[in-house]
Amino acid sequence: MDWEMRFADASGYICQCQPGFAGENCSVNINECESEPCQNGGVCLDQVNSYICACSAGFLGLQCEVNINECESQPCLNGGWCEDGRASYTCHCPDPEPGELPWGGQLCHIRLHGCVQHQCQNEAICSPWLRGDEHGHTCLCQHGFYDEHCSTRTTFSFSTPGLIHLEVPLLERERREVNHLSHYGFGVQLRFRTTLPNMLLFFRGDEENHLFLEIVNGGLYAKALSEDADLDVTFSGLVSDGDWRDAHVILDDQGLVLIVKGPGCDRDGCKVIDDGADEPHFEPASVFSHVYVGGVLNKLLDTTVSKTPFIGCMEDLMIDSKAILPQNLPDDQAVELGCSKTLWCEPDPCSAHGQCVDMWTSYYCDCHRPFYGDSCSEGNATNHLD
Numbered sequence: 001m002d003w004e005m006r007f008a009d010a011s012g013y014i015c016q017c018q019p020g021f022a023g024e025n026c027s028v029n030i031n032e033c034e035s036e037p038c039q040n041g042g043v044c045l046d047q048v049n050s051y052i053c054a055c056s057a058g059f060l061g062l063q064c065e066v067n068i069n070e071c072e073s074q075p076c077l078n079g080g081w082c083e084d085g086r087a088s089y090t091c092h093c094p095d096p097e098p099g100e101l102p103w104g105g106q107l108c109h110i111r112l113h114g115c116v117q118h119q120c121q122n123e124a125i126c127s128p129w130l131r132g133d134e135h136g137h138t139c140l141c142q143h144g145f146y147d148e149h150c151s152t153r154t155t156f157s158f159s160t161p162g163l164i165h166l167e168v169p170l171l172e173r174e175r176r177e178v179n180h181l182s183h184y185g186f187g188v189q190l191r192f193r194t195t196l197p198n199m200l201l202f203f204r205g206d207e208e209n210h211l212f213l214e215i216v217n218g219g220l221y222a223k224a225l226s227e228d229a230d231l232d233v234t235f236s237g238l239v240s241d242g243d244w245r246d247a248h249v250i251l252d253d254q255g256l257v258l259i260v261k262g263p264g265c266d267r268d269g270c271k272v273i274d275d276g277a278d279e280p281h282f283e284p285a286s287v288f289s290h291v292y293v294g295g296v297l298n299k300l301l302d303t304t305v306s307k308t309p310f311i312g313c314m315e316d317l318m319i320d321s322k323a324i325l326p327q328n329l330p331d332d333q334a335v336e337l338g339c340s341k342t343l344w345c346e347p348d349p350c351s352a353h354g355q356c357v358d359m360w361t362s363y364y365c366d367c368h369r370p371f372y373g374d375s376c377s378e379g380n381a382t383n384h385l386d
Contacts, residue, residue, distance in 0.1 A: 020049025040064045040086075058087025080108030104130045124150035143191060143244070144315045146323050154315045155339050156326035159361055161309035162334025163295030168319050170289050186288065187250040188213070188319055193339070194312025195358040197240045200304055201247065201314075203296040206287045207303060212296075213249050213258075214306045215240055221305060222249050224256045229282040231256035231274040237264045242341075242358065246316075251282060291319055294335070311360050313339035350376045 017026035033044035038053035042064035055064035071082035076091035093108040104112040114128035120139035141150035220235040246261035255275035295309035344363035345356035354367035354376035367376035
């Protein structure tokens with residue numbers, strides 16, 4: 001704007017404000033904190049034409065942008081390595097030398113003797129700990145065992161079609177950590193082994209609202225259905241080869257999650273998710289308190305793809321993070337303790353003239369032409385065309 005000064009029209013005044021002030025009379029102190037310049041939780045204190053960041057513990061710098069490395073002082077002893085944190089650090093202690101007690105404590109400076117005398121059973125791993133001045137240990141159970149000392153077996157089997165029917169209380173929707181996955185409390189985890197390619201593992205709910213997991217064509221298929229949402233996931237890797245597999249089905253704020261561990265998957269497992277992006281939020285119904293394992297009522301079995309009860313072995317069954325022990329099941333449940341498996345195809349019962357097919361409780365020989373019979377031991381003379 002071009003200004004033309006004429007004394008005849010002159011009146012009023014213009015304030016040329018000092019830095020940090022604004023307004024007609026320079027009465028407004030500009031708030032330099034409005035742009036939120038402080039990082040990492042720092043608190044901004046407005047000054048005149050400037051600001052000061054009061055940094056959270058563990059940070060420094062004009063804008064608290066520098067994370068102080070608490071590991072620079074090398075606080076960890078006895079070969080421990082330091083992991084820097086926010087205003088803290090963690091010492092990871094090394095494995096002990098043969099015949100020596102492991103190091104523990106904040107600085108790896110205390111010998112842990114919680115496992116010197118322990119009651120861990122069935123090849124469980126004893127893990128010592130230190131809480132304050134108290135030494136103790138935790139028994140890390142091998143698969144197939146449970147409880148404080150790993151003395152209770154969790155393995156059971158179905159040699160004929162049957163089912164386990166459980167009624168479990170539904171948990172409140174509270175956060176918890178399971179397998180490093182933060183989720184709400186609806187899920188089933190189990191280990192299984194079988195050689196049959198199409199069978200139901202578990203079913204939860206009723207015809208209109210349910211969650212189930214089954215083996216379909218040798219892979220895994222999980223489905224969650226409600227009045228408002230329909231989610232499903234498929235794991236196409238082979239799980240019906242007779243080896244143990246760990247399957248964990250979770251219904252949470254991520255959607256429907258299936259985690260599979262065992263041959264063909266890495267240490268963290270194979271994970272497939274239906275996040276329900278095109279579906280309303282899935283809210284499990286009260287009927288989810290009814291859980292069927294290994295089979296289900298016929299009218300519910302018809303809602304599955306396999307439509308076949310489970311034959312094989314299971315162990316380490318967890319429902320909503322609670323262990324289900326076969327010893328505590330009612331006597332009328334159609335399960336057997338343990339896992340007994342005949343290796344039907346070793347040695348080859350098919351006379352080297354066919355393929356042995358393991359049906360878990362029996363076998364059959366898929367004979368190569370021209371052989372036939374239960375053991376492919378009979379054959380017709382080969383016909384020759386002139």
